[in-house]
Amino acid sequence: MTAKNLPRTALVSGASRGIGAAIALRLAAAGMRVIGIHRAPSERADQIHKSIDTVSPGSLMRICDTADRSAVAELFAGFAADKCVITDLVNCAGITDDRAIALMSDDAWDRVLETNLTGTFNVTRAFVMPAMRAGFGVVTNISSVAGVYGNAGQANYSATKGGIDAMTRTLAKELGRSGIRVNSVAPGFIESDMTASFTQDQIKAMVRKVSLRRIERPEDVAGLVGFLHSDDASYLTGQTIVVDGGTQL
Structure with missing residues (x-):
């Protein structure tokens, strides 16, 4: 199913930086109106908003903690009041x-699960009913190779990303008959705020594990997400696509 008769409006969580910002810009460039959501005000979020709105006028940035069910419900109630279908x-x-x-605190476990896994559930559940009524929807969940292969020191993070992949496959089975496609994308070693603090030796050691011999950029993920949200991917659902440059773990 395509959305040729529907105005395309994309909601992107985590849109104020990194992969989320790159995806928001990519979907805006594809002609969609983009509504980015992020947890707290920041100058960087304001800059991303300006960039997105320049490409796709009318795009917005909204504050919403996806782990907060009441905040997510309020966000989608606002969409309904404005007759905006995501x-x-x-x-x-x-x-x-x-x-x-052995050293992981309850708080470290709970916070990561609430944000990564429960937050994904909260937003997706709010999205589903309006999309089902419209008879069309495309969902992409950003997971990680940590959810596919595991990663030492990341029991909490890996569990959330593996859970997102499993939820993706389940939702694809549930929602396909309603015209909604659901896939996940699992990036590898991404250029980010975290890697900006690494030494050159640390970066070189990580790059040696990557067949393509470079750090993955947010735009590498955004390009794939753009494809998944295009009509060229109209028969693709229930998949986890690893985009990691051939990382050898």
């Missing part, structure tokens, strides 16, 4: 709190 959803909001499981 046709495209990208769940990208996520955090890490890495440590070995």
Whole structure:
């Protein structure tokens, strides 16, 4: 199913930086109106908003903690009041709190699960009913190779990303008959705020594990997400696509 008769509006969580910002810009460039959501005000979020709105006028940025069910409900109530149907959803909001499981606190476990996994559930559940009524929707969940292969020191993060992949496959089975496609994308070693603090030796050691011999950029993920939200991917659902440059773990 395509959305040729529906105005495309994409909701992107975690849109104020990194992968989320790159995806928001990519979908705006594809002609969609983009509504980015992020957890707290920041100058960087304002800059991303200006960039998106320049490409796709009328695009917005909204504050919403996806782990807060009441905040998500309020956000979608506002969409309904404005008669705004979200046709495209990208769940990208996520955090890490890495440590070995013997040293992992309850708070470190709970916060990562609430933001990454429960937050994805909250937003997707709110998205589903209006999309079902419209008879069309595209969902992409951003997971990670940590959810596919595991990663030492990331029991909490890996569990959330593996859970997102499993939820993706389940939702694809549930929602396909309603014209809604659901896929996940699992990036590898991404250029980010975290890697900006790494030494050159640390970066070189990581790059040696990547067949393409470079760090993955947010735009590498955004290009794939753009494809998944195009009509060229209209028969693709229930898949987890690893985009990691051939990382050898």
